[in-house]
Amino acid sequence: MATPEMGSAECDGMYSKLINKDEDTLYEEADQKPGSSDVQISVPSAGAAPGSRPYKLAAGCLGLICVVFLISIAVLCTHYKNLLFGVGEEHSALSHNYSSAQSTVERLSFNVSALTAAIGKLQREKGDVEKDKERLQSRVKELEEQAKPKTCPPEWLPFNTSCYFVSSRSKSWKDSNDYCAEKGGHLAIIHTPEEQTFLWNLLVRGHWNAYWFGISDEKAEGDWFWVDGTKLVGGFWMDGEPNNHIDEDCGYMVKTRNPSIPALKSWYDAPCSMYWPWICEAPNSY
Known part of the structure; x- marks a missing residue:
């Protein structure tokens, strides 16, 4: 079944019937109330502007969205503020740890230099001891040779x-x-x-x-x-x-x-x- 288009003659007729029906109903209700006086009831004519209720609802929804948005922004700001504060503390801790590590490296470098010098000294002393050992061994061998009984061939x-x-x-x-x-x-x-x-x-x-x-x-x-x-x-x-x-x-x-x-x-x-x-x-x- 085809639906009538807005603005057509058929649609305008239907709308006029609905308005007239509403007017008859209003008059009937007024006649039935006892002791009622003649009351003039203004009935909007066809083509009048709709009521303001939908706009209020839209404005309320828009305000609620703004409130939620502001609350979200506040929450996000608080979150990022706490996050930045935590990052700052972590950066401070890392800086402190880096300084401590650098001090440890410098101390270890000094210890390595001292150990290297000590090792060099010990190696030189070892060389001197080995030379003394060789001299002593040579002297001991010489004394042992001298201590051995001397023999000569016959007739010598x-x-x-x-x-x-x-x-x-x-x-x-x-x-x-x-x-x-x-x-x-x-x-x-x-x-x-x-x-x-x-x-x-x-x-x-x-x-x-x-x-x-x-x-x-x-x-x-x-x-x-x-x-x-x-x-x-x-x-x-x-x-x-x-x-x-x-x-x-x-x-x-x-x-x-x-x-x-x-x-x-x-x-x-x-x-x-x-x-x-x-x-x-x-x-x-x-």
């Missing part, structure tokens, strides 16, 4: 840390030194009066008992060197010796029947090609 005689051999045969100075080298030694090297006296006492007295020992000036006349390459200092020469009388470049020791010739004045020089007995020296064997 000990004195201090060496063994000595006095030959009964004769060779040139060079051949004599070669013989000593084959036995692990060399012609005797004499540094002290005690050693010189010890060797001289091993010799037999005779008319001219001569024995090669390890000294010569073959390289340069007058510069006497031991067979180990060290230069002679001092010596136990006879008065007037060495004199290089006939190209005499090798040293020998003499023990005669004359008791007036002492051990400390018994060295002479002679040609190295002469044949004499010899005295060998070798380190002690243990």
